[in-house]
Amino acid sequence: DGGITQSPKYLFRKEGQNVTLSCEQNLNHDAMYWYRQDPGQGLRLIYYSQIVNDFQKGDIAEGYSVSREKKESFPLTVTSAQKNPTAFYLCASSTMAGEANTEAFFGQGTRLTVV
Amino acid sequence: QQPVQSPQAVILREGEDAVINCSSSKALYSVHWYRQKHGEAPVFLMILLKGGEQKGHEKISASFNEKKQQSSLYLTASQLSYSGTYFCGILLSSGSARQLTFGSGTQLTVLP
Numbered sequence: 764d765g766g767i768t769q770s771p772k773y774l775f776r777k778e779g780q781n782v783t784l785s786c787e788q789n790l791n792h793d794a795m796y797w798y799r800q801d802p803g804q805g806l807r808l809i810y811y812s813q814i815v816n817d818f819q820k821g822d823i824a825e826g827y828s829v830s831r832e833k834k835e836s837f838p839l840t841v842t843s844a845q846k847n848p849t850a851f852y853l854c855a856s857s858t859m860a861g862e863a864n865t866e867a868f869f870g871q872g873t874r875l876t877v878v
Numbered sequence: 879q880q881p882v883q884s885p886q887a888v889i890l891r892e893g894e895d896a897v898i899n900c901s902s903s904k905a906l907y908s909v910h911w912y913r914q915k916h917g918e919a920p921v922f923l924m925i926l927l928k929g930g931e932q933k934g935h936e937k938i939s940a941s942f943n944e945k946k947q948q949s950s951l952y953l954t955a956s957q958l959s960y961s962g963t964y965f966c967g968i969l970l971s972s973g974s975a976r977q978l979t980f981g982s983g984t985q986l987t988v989l990p
Contacts, residue, residue: 794976794978796978798980804982804983805880805883805965805980805981805982805983806920806965806967806980806983807880807980808977808978808979808980811977811978813976819977821977821979822879822880822979853919853920855978857978859976865925866910866922866925867910867912867922867967867978868922869919869920869921870919871918871919872919
């Protein structure tokens with residue numbers, strides 16, 4: 764079955780440590796996105812990528828880094844520079860139809876807690 | 879660039895109607911609507927492209943007013959399953975990159 768997979772579902776990190784969240788899709792989508800969601804809040808864009816080896820900062824990129832070495836994979840690293848990393852992280856992917864992106868498919872999310 | 883959604887929350891009785899609005903300060907290329915249940919991933923409802931079209935999905939429909947840079951989601955004869963948080967996502971007309979940006983959401987609660 765085609766889909767988008769995030770792992771792990773729950774992640775605990777000690778303060779000062781970097782941690783990488785995985786996002787893999789087998790939908791052959793060009794575009795991939797990372798969002799952060801805090802309790803009762805909307806989806807805030809961290810990074811997005813339209814093609815392999817290219818990515819753009821979203822609204823809250825500070826303290827995060829990404830790579831896009833393969834079309835299927837878009838891992839997110841939460842660095843020690845991110846002051847308040849505890850949140851629910853969602854990865855999404857979509858394809859292009861003409862000039863517009865089609866619907867975005869979301870992974871099930873990773874809940875990161877800093878202890 | 880984040881779109882503004884209103885209202886922030888709405889409580890309905892089963893069978894009642896609701897309207898959720900999404901507005902942007904910049905010209906829109908397309909608007910996406912999603913629904914998220916607590917602790918789950920957002921689920922796609924529909925996309926509207928510039929041109930002012932209206933789309934429907936059973937008893938959920940949406941409109942897109944390109945001139946006003948607004949979209950509205952209409953939920954008619956609401957069902958218990960409609961409860962959740964509704965997000966609009968926007969793609970702006972300017973720029974070559976397609977940054978899908980979401981509003982802060984509207985929490986909809988349908989009571990029996």
